Amino acid sequence: MKLRQTIGYQVIRDWLAENNRTPFDYQEEAWQLILSGSSGLVNAPTGYGKTFSVFLGALIQYINEHPETFRSKRPQALQLLWISPLRALAKDIGRAMEEALQALGIPWTVGIRNGDTPTSERQKQKRKSPEILIITPESLHLVLAQKGYPDFLKSLRLIAVDEWHELIGSKRGVLVELAMCRIAALRKEQETELSFSIVGISATIGNLEQAMEVLLSPLEQPGTIVRARLPKQTELISILPDEIEKYPWAGHLGLKLVEKIIPIIEASTTTLLFINTRGMSERWYQTILDVAPQLAGAIALHHGSIEQDLRLWVEDALHAGTLKCVVCTASLDLGVDFRPVETVIQVGSPKGVARFLQRAGRSGHQPGAVSRIYFLPTHSLELVEAAALKAAMDKEMIESREPFLLCYDVLIQYLSTLAISEGFNAEQAFREVRSTFCFREMTKAEWQQVLQFLVHGGQALQQYDEYKKVELIDGLYRITSRRVAMRHRMHIGTIVSDAMLKVKFVSGGYVGVIEEWFISRLEPGEVFTLAGRNLELVMIKDMTVLVRKSSSKKSIVPSWMGGRMPLSANLGQLLRHTLNEAGKAGPENIELYALAPLFELQNQLSQVPEENELLIEQIETKDGFHLYVYPFEGRLVHEAMAAILAYRISKIQPISFSFAMNDYGFELLSDQPIPVDDTNVYELFSTDNLFADIQRSVNSTEMAKRKFRDIAVIGGLLFQGYPGEHKKARHLQASASLLFKVFQEYEPDNLLMRQAYQEVFDQQMEETRLRNMLERIQQSRIILRFPEKLTPFCFPIKVDSKREQLSSESLEDRVRKMQLQLLK
């Protein structure tokens, strides 16, 4: 069917024109895709109306099929399933859809199904289905856990998977894959003439083709990628210290440059200030108020440990334009389309090209407009990242998001889900599950193990009734216990969080959450900071921290245990490449030019490595003998490499080390000379016996034990407690360790155990990247240098390793003193 000749097209085009909505260059292509009943992926920068285009495509299809009656007829059955990873966005999207439907006179209804949906509303949706349902991956699985779900889903014409780039690189993506394989199979059973499509909506990532393949895998037919053609332009402006020589060589906070951002904030209507960690965002917020008290009331704080209500208030105020600046963490990364801002500032390394561009894209939000982002380095060398990011934007070197493979924990959860609703047939389920990208390599034997596990709790746990959940009844695997079913429903999902304590005023009102280990260090009467307020600890009761407002000037800023996002491989490569120009760059290359004095000193003492070189520095200080290596591969790879290198050196001669590392390099420190020289250095970085050496040097069992906790929770082996129930994090960890031990002893090839080790290799050590690095080093020139004192390159690593012994004030003094000594 030719799109332009259809009535649906006319109706929608007329309506868009009446409302002065600019058409997007890719829009008709997206509509044609949906109209032809095919599947695919729509890719465009934020602000290019991806969401709306796909929604309108569904309407065009409907109008075309009911040209006379589309304004009167009500299907009263689900037509469009809208999967969105963010609860908070559902209302915005739903409202926009409702407005359009009303304007067009199409009597469809929009429903929202997620954890916020009240029970009454859920029941209503079941009795009378809305035509559009906006849902999270988790809630979709809860639908699959309901009896009669096939009827509910049978009328579906289109599934839109919004923000697919966010989901694909996580286990939440696996939830989506599994739901797709079930729904696709349902639709095949129905033998209907009506088309059924899956359309992913994605920002740009390195592996867009693969992202589509993963999503559409169960359909067993190729898809089409629809791309916006208009390129997005981004401009990066570095915030430079006045005298680079005096700017700290180490550190992560960057507060020294606070004066420079005040004029930027004042000159723009709204500014987002992105900070890498929650703790540092609290300190930035406070500091800005200290140096610019006139901003009081016009500036707010937003991060993941602040109470939802407060965050919503901030988001609304941002939307309404009553705030001039929001200091935030990645909590404001998503939800872009509905909250545009004028200016964006990134403090410290964004760690990856994609994240940086996404944040930049929050400004200059209209198609064709230039996005502008300021970059504020937290130590001198970090300025190189600004230069590298500029190159990345030219070359469009955007990271890939690797899909997860063979997540048996998620599979076990999914099969339990089916077992409590309609039950499943083993043969059929095997075929369906194997049609997903995630499980296409699963063997029959592994599938049998999964079934065994569901029915008997596997080999190791078979004497415990608690782990026997599923029964085979008349050829179908089912869960009949209502108690088990209820527990399971409450555990659907793949996000396992640490136990947090709620923080609440004695007078009532919640402020946010804090981690157990942090608050247990404080005595009643001590003051800490949360959500920008100074709070005095009164007491801890029932997993709630009771506080009152404090006017004390002294306050402890909490830290939260977060993820450790390492520098991405792309950004690392670009950094190495950028260093080629160090010392040669002219004034047009602002960042490198500013860094010239630093590079000069580095060259004087040691050397600035080029792209095809690996620099190793050996320095003797009063602390002992240091060996510094600079692969620029991110701290996880460096952590593993440090352990492997230490092990390999110790085979030459007995010697013990302590380690330190950051995203640029790592340090080995010993009290005796380190035997690394021209004769053995290539061998020390060889890929030979890598696997064996990893096993001997890195404590992978301990790492796997940690990973296993999450796997056991997702796989339903560990019960986290009923909502509102108070279970300490310790207990969960303890029971996970116990299970781990049992498997280790009685069932070492258990699927979930193997998965834990696999996750350690893939995620904790980034094994592929480690191997690639060693192969690269073998092709490089290794440069050994013996500087007489610390160099600008090793300085930040050295400072980080000192940090544990010093408080932050004395650390700052110490850094200044060390730096001054070197400059003499």
Place this chain on the structure above:
DNA sequence: GACCTGCTGCGGTTTG
């Protein structure tokens, strides 16, 4: 088990 810089995201009931 955490602190040494260290993010985000989700989630219950049922069947007359």
